[in-house]
Amino acid sequence: MLKISEITVDYRLEPIGIDNEKPCFSWKLESDRQDTIQAKYSITVKYDNDVLWNSGIVESNQSIYIEYGGSALSPRTKYDVSVSVWDDLLINASISTSFETGLMGSWNAQWITHTLSDSEACPVFQKSFKIYKQIESARIYSTALGIYDLHLNKSRISDEYFSPGWTSYNKRIQYQTYDVTEHLKESNDLNVTVANGWYKGNFGFENRTNLYGDKAAVLLELHIKYSDDSMSIITTDESWLYSTDEIRYSEIYHGEIIDKTFTANDSFPVKIYDFKKSNIISQECEPVRIIRKLDAVELLKTPEGDMVIDFGQNLTGFVEFIGCFEKGKEIVLQHAEVLDKNGNFYIENLRSAKATDKFICSGENDIYRPRFTFHGFRYIKVTGMGNIIDIKKFKACVLHTDMRETGTFECSHKLINQLQHNIQWGQRGNFLDVPTDCPQRDERLGWTGDAQVFASTAAYNFNTSLFFEKWLKDLAADQGDAGEVPFVIPDALIREDGKVPSSAAWGDAAVIIPWTQYRAYGDKRILENQYSSMKSWIDYLSSEAGNEYLWKTGAHFGDWLGLDMEQYFTRQKYSVNASTGSTDKYYIASAFFAYSTELFIKTASELGRTDDVQKYRNLYKNIIRAFRDEYTTPNGRLVCETQTGMLLALKFNLVEEKFKEGITKRLVANIRKHNMQMVTGFVGASYLCPVLTENGYHDIAGKLLLQTKYPSWLYPVTKGATTIWERWNGIKPDGSFENPEMNSFNHYAYGAIGDWMYKKLLGISEIEPGYKVIRISPMPIDTLDWVKGHYESVYGTIGVSWNMSGKALSLKVSIPVNCKAFIGFPDGREVQVVGSGEYVFE
Ligand code: BGC
Numbered sequence: 001m002l003k004i005s006e007i008t009v010d011y012r013l014e015p016i017g018i019d020n021e022k023p024c025f026s027w028k029l030e031s032d033r034q035d036t037i038q039a040k041y042s043i044t045v046k047y048d049n050d051v052l053w054n055s056g057i058v059e060s061n062q063s064i065y066i067e068y069g070g071s072a073l074s075p076r077t078k079y080d081v082s083v084s085v086w087d088d089l090l091i092n093a094s095i096s097t098s099f100e101t102g103l104m105g106s107w108n109a110q111w112i113t114h115t116l117s118d119s120e121a122c123p124v125f126q127k128s129f130k131i132y133k134q135i136e137s138a139r140i141y142s143t144a145l146g147i148y149d150l151h152l153n154k155s156r157i158s159d160e161y162f163s164p165g166w167t168s169y170n171k172r173i174q175y176q177t178y179d180v181t182e183h184l185k186e187s188n189d190l191n192v193t194v195a196n197g198w199y200k201g202n203f204g205f206e207n208r209t210n211l212y213g214d215k216a217a218v219l220l221e222l223h224i225k226y227s228d229d230s231m232s233i234i235t236t237d238e239s240w241l242y243s244t245d246e247i248r249y250s251e252i253y254h255g256e257i258i259d260k261t262f263t264a265n266d267s268f269p270v271k272i273y274d275f276k277k278s279n280i281i282s283q284e285c286e287p288v289r290i291i292r293k294l295d296a297v298e299l300l301k302t303p304e305g306d307m308v309i310d311f312g313q314n315l316t317g318f319v320e321f322i323g324c325f326e327k328g329k330e331i332v333l334q335h336a337e338v339l340d341k342n343g344n345f346y347i348e349n350l351r352s353a354k355a356t357d358k359f360i361c362s363g364e365n366d367i368y369r370p371r372f373t374f375h376g377f378r379y380i381k382v383t384g385m386g387n388i389i390d391i392k393k394f395k396a397c398v399l400h401t402d403m404r405e406t407g408t409f410e411c412s413h414k415l416i417n418q419l420q421h422n423i424q425w426g427q428r429g430n431f432l433d434v435p436t437d438c439p440q441r442d443e444r445l446g447w448t449g450d451a452q453v454f455a456s457t458a459a460y461n462f463n464t465s466l467f468f469e470k471w472l473k474d475l476a477a478d479q480g481d482a483g484e485v486p487f488v489i490p491d492a493l494i495r496e497d498g499k500v501p502s503s504a505a506w507g508d509a510a511v512i513i514p515w516t517q518y519r520a521y522g523d524k525r526i527l528e529n530q531y532s533s534m535k536s537w538i539d540y541l542s543s544e545a546g547n548e549y550l551w552k553t554g555a556h557f558g559d560w561l562g563l564d565m566e567q568y569f570t571r572q573k574y575s576v577n578a579s580t581g582s583t584d585k586y587y588i589a590s591a592f593f594a595y596s597t598e599l600f601i602k603t604a605s606e607l608g609r610t611d612d613v614q615k616y617r618n619l620y621k622n623i624i625r626a627f628r629d630e631y632t633t634p635n636g637r638l639v640c641e642t643q644t645g646m647l648l649a650l651k652f653n654l655v656e657e658k659f660k661e662g663i664t665k666r667l668v669a670n671i672r673k674h675n676m677q678m679v680t681g682f683v684g685a686s687y688l689c690p691v692l693t694e695n696g697y698h699d700i701a702g703k704l705l706l707q708t709k710y711p712s713w714l715y716p717v718t719k720g721a722t723t724i725w726e727r728w729n730g731i732k733p734d735g736s737f738e739n740p741e742m743n744s745f746n747h748y749a750y751g752a753i754g755d756w757m758y759k760k761l762l763g764i765s766e767i768e769p770g771y772k773v774i775r776i777s778p779m780p781i782d783t784l785d786w787v788k789g790h791y792e793s794v795y796g797t798i799g800v801s802w803n804m805s806g807k808a809l810s811l812k813v814s815i816p817v818n819c820k821a822f823i824g825f826p827d828g829r830e831v832q833v834v835g836s837g838e839y840v841f842e
Helices: 414-430 448-461 465-478 509-521 525-548 566-571 585-606 610-631 643-651 657-673 682-694 698-706 714-718 748-762
Strands: 002-009 016-018 024-031 038-047 050-054 078-087 092-101 123-130 135-145 147-152 173-179 187-195 217-226 231-235 241-244 247-251 255-259 280-282 288-295 298-301 307-324 330-336 356-360 365-368 375-383 394-401 407-411 764-766 773-776 786-792 797-805 808-815 820-824 830-834 837-841
Touching (some): 002 092, 394 414, 414 448, 414 748, 448 682, 465 509, 643 657, 657 682, 657 698, 682 748, 748 786, 773 797, 773 808
Parallel strands (some): 255 356
Antiparallel strands (some): 123 187, 217 231, 307 394, 330 356, 407 786, 786 797, 797 808
């Protein structure tokens, strides 16, 4: 038996609204026979009965990203795709799917805006119309300046939130496509509510407003196809009206005011808004949705007398409640991540973010839920309901980009399982359309360094291909003229002088993330799309380094939050300097210059750009030579033998091979001196365990993982963490908090240990990009009796489960069709090469 279990078009199932002129098809195969590979395939793409493309029978084992090769696709058209596949025994399987194109740039509509001045209420744009014929299908293509949602005849037409998503709006703005066939009636009211959102709200590090523009606006087309084959189009134009509605105030940081008693008396004519349409692109990544709803766990009355509901999980989203409350009654929900050591509601670490939703009740049975804001919280303080609160009426709605979950990891150690839980929840909390640093305080920005260290772990937990494809395009769009990469993407830190400062390990996201994505998904398009961005980053570093080949300019975040600064240890007090750790910032900068150049050379070679390979190889040689001259002694000591300094030298191969052993020994000695603990920040922490394992000290890596004293990965777990914290000591051993100016309890960066847990403890890693060739090589550590988990690759499910009994290991693996795996054992043997199927090894 051979089966095609799934077929996707550009990673999506039966998508609508695709503007890619050459979409790619991928499928997953299943077989009841071991060792199955694909021998041939054929693809046909049709419109009605016209064949636009027939690939013919292609003898190939390629089953992912096969590019459409037919004649030009038309806008707003549904295409049928059928795929046939033969395996190596010529057993055949088939599947069909469809995709529908979007507007492909042909907008008829005009941007419309309102004439309200100084109103905090969200404008609602309205159009009423009638339909007299029978409808076959109807689509809305829409976008907004702000964030919006659509109601047709009072019902919300989609389950998406925060559309059109956050991009570098002045350069790229997404539109969405909605199937509204079922929503249309004879008489119709179409409403578009627009909130400030990222576009013009109170947002960004400096808490400004109108970051991208000062007018909310909408652009929309409704295309209706009737059963008699005729068409009609409704577009935003002067005929629309606007008013305001129940949302009287809405800001991402501060929350929402919803007045259910409000009724608008009048509607006003809209104004045509002169805004470009040339930078509108179709939705690139999965939308944000309410992915799950959590029940309240407990109602608490705090010592200060507040009524607080605990949802048991730190998360990103908002709370909904239902009930019938007296008309005009005000119910206020405030959000917090933690309670203080006395059990009181703690919001100091939110800085200026108010994170407060206020509801004015209707007097009827209603659902109360905000629409255009999100909060990072585990607890809510409820005011306006007295002391008797039915917590069953409250749900925490968890919102994030609707990426597919791809990884599980479970083991015999409870605290490590909680760590894995925290890593995954850190990702859920911070993959909300862009990779944010944190979801609760007045920040929530796309910090490049955080994304860079976490990207490989992220790709195990969820399929992040579309998520990062979109964000990396914004990174390229926001790069400075010389190739500088801003600290955050989209670049919300607009600077008066127009200069774009870049930091090592942060800006390197431009190269490291595309490469990480390529390794995880095997899709060369990410390298092609990002190639010039990657190259201009290297060229920027090159020009900063000049003939010295060392990057010694600019401000850097160093080993951000590293604990090895002298004053940190002596005073245990926060100081801004202490945030960068003690590893020399220019040492880190040149180390990353070398590493990114190395990855860029690999990229150029994957894409067959031989001229660049040659050119940048020469550059790389010069960097390495300069680095060694500047930072190593002739006998292989580093001038910067901090934990992070040594980790970078080893990880990036900056030193001669013969010196690695000595450096590793000194690294281990340093860890022992620190009581078997790390003192690394963002940069070092992600390489710590991988480098130890790869250099023969897997046991030390294991001990670091199992450490529970501060600082360690498990310390927050012992303090009841349900997400990854920004700092190793967000809550100190005595129960007091770190400096509230920077103390988020939902920052995924230190969750980067997840990559090593999947690769080394579970033992799944890729040999060829996309896991076409897999390495299964679990490396047990003391105290773990068993580990099991899986990774859903683009080919299918890779499963591993192992048990340790004494010195005997029993290992079960499953390998997807069309892949092969090298199985390695903890004693160093790499014995078996297996094809698809299930295997047991003792
Ligand atoms: C963010 C970090 C970020 C850092 C840069 C902080 O405010 O939360 O995660 O990388 O600034 O220094």
